Every structure is written in C-alpha cells, then in structure tokens.
Amino acid sequence: MEGALMAEEKNWPEGLKRTGPRERVLEVLESADQPLSASQISKHIEDGGNSSWISTVYRILELFVKKGAVTKINVMGNEVALYELNRFRHKHYAVCVSCKKIIPMSNCPMEKFMPDLEDGEFHVLGHNIEVYGYCGACAKQGKSED
Amino acid sequence: MEGALMAEEKNWPEGLKRTGPRERVLEVLESADQPLSASQISKHIEDGGNSSWISTVYRILELFVKKGAVTKINVMGNEVALYELNRFRHKHYAVCVSCKKIIPMSNCPMEKFMPDLEDGEFHVLGHNIEVYGYCGACAKQGKSED
C-alpha cells in the first residue's frame, strides 16, 4: 500500500480484478507502438523479468477484447492474431510485405462507400481494410520480399 | 480415351500434370458459388464418391494458387483459409456475420484512394477489403448473431 507503485489505472477495464499478469499485459500494450501477438506480449513480459504463461496471456487478451479495452486484428500473410490497446482511433493499417511493419492509416476510403453486391442487399455493420506494399525504408532497400 | 469424358480443360493450369485428385479439386471449385475451405473441398470430393486426403488438397490448392488459377482469401472471424477459382473479377467481399455467407462486391472503394499513413511514405502494391454485416436474408430473420 505504501511502497509498490500501482500501474496506471486509466486504461484499466472496469469490473476486472487487478492481478499481476493482467497489469503486465496492459503495460506491454500501453508501451507498444504497434499491434503485438500473444507470444510477443509474453516475451516482452519475460524480458521484464517476470514469468508469463502464454495461455494466461490469451485468456487475458480475450477478456480485454470482450471488455472493449483491446482490439484484435488479423493482417494478411500473417497467421497470428495481433492485439492493440483500443486507444487508437485508427482501424486500418498498411502492412509492409517486406519487413511486416504495420502502419496505422488515419483516413478511411469507406467513409461514404456503399458496396455494390452481386447478390441482393446487405446491412453493413463495418469493414476491414488493409493496404499492403513496401514501407518507405524497405522501398529504398531494394524490396527484398521473401 | 473413348469412354471417360475428360474434365473441362478451360481452367486447367498449364504445365501441371493431370491427375485424379487435381481434376476433382478443380471441379469442386468450378461448381462452387462461393469460396471454399480445404476441408469443405475435401468433403465435396468424398460426397462425390471419391476419397480425398486433406494434405493432398492443400498441396494442390497451394500449387493452383502459385499458378494463378486459384485465389486464397481470409475473411475476418474465420480462422480457415478459403479458396476460389480465379475466374471472378471481384477481389472484395461482404461477409454476413450471421450466416457467414460471402458475397462478392463489384465496386471498389480504393480505386483512387491514397492512404494517409501515420508514419512516412508507403509504396502500395494492393489492398484487402471486407465489409461485414447482415445479408438480406439474415437481416429479415431477426439478426440472430451467435
């Protein structure tokens, strides 16, 4: 109560017990500059000197997603799911096919787009968009994909 | 040479040996009205009275993709990869969150879109777009997602 500095509370999903593993997952997500996979998160936690069980990380992430604190994304050419704090406004990404860097996009081509479906009507709830190509650095370095 | 009607040749990827399993996979894709997973393809083949090994189907699909005859896609909320004949022009889909139906879109919001990236420049090679929501039928039936 006196010594240990509590982790930032601002992003804490309400209604969840505050436990060590959860605080560590949240800290990693808070300091990440791009979406991370469950195993990357686990490794970061271990690098910080704590043990981390991948199954626990998955359970925590799933819970955070359910609470709306975290967003889960899948980008093409990547089998693994990635997670990021929901603080970002962005919902779309550019993915470098060379270095796999994921860059958030701030504009959205779908703002006033009505899909033209082959088959009947459709009640649109949302959309996913990814742009892929080479990031600035990779474009200069000779585009060594694969 | 006289009795057995050969499978349609129009879609046959050039340079590939014509074997039973490959013809069957292609036939299933030809008669499919939407993208199928490897295991769905395998089941269709078995329903047709032939045996089908999932690993062989994967190998064949991978080969067809490499030859450009087939396209592999991943839609959100679906872990499995889906495959379709490349005959379609469409590259984008609307996915019904209720019945999982996949509906091709013929227009594209990205035709003249330049992504606004947070971080530097980007050489765009292509993009993926999915719209999700309820298809006409599910919208009427009360939107029973989950």
Added chain:
DNA sequence: ATTACTGCAAAGCATTTGCAGACTG
C-alpha cells in the same frame, strides 16, 4: 469465504512435412 484467476499440462485445429509407393508424360 467465495469466486475469479493463473500455472501448468494437454488437447484441438488448420496446415505442413516426410516418405515410400503409384502414376503421368
């Protein structure tokens, strides 16, 4: 004290790989 959470092990799935025999060109 309850109920929720986590360490840990093991199961599940989709997909891939290895290998020897079978088949295509």
Added chain:
DNA sequence: CAGTCTGCAAATGCTTTGCAGTAAT
C-alpha cells in the same frame, strides 16, 4: 524410365481447455 504426385502418418504452430491450487475482493 524419370520425375512428379499422392496416400498416409506424423509433426508443427497457434490457440483453447481442464483442473487444482492461489489470490483478489
């Protein structure tokens, strides 16, 4: 015949699940 396929089994990698002990409220 030579090289390519395929049946089949087993491995792989991500993710989920089960269970019993531990911790949060």
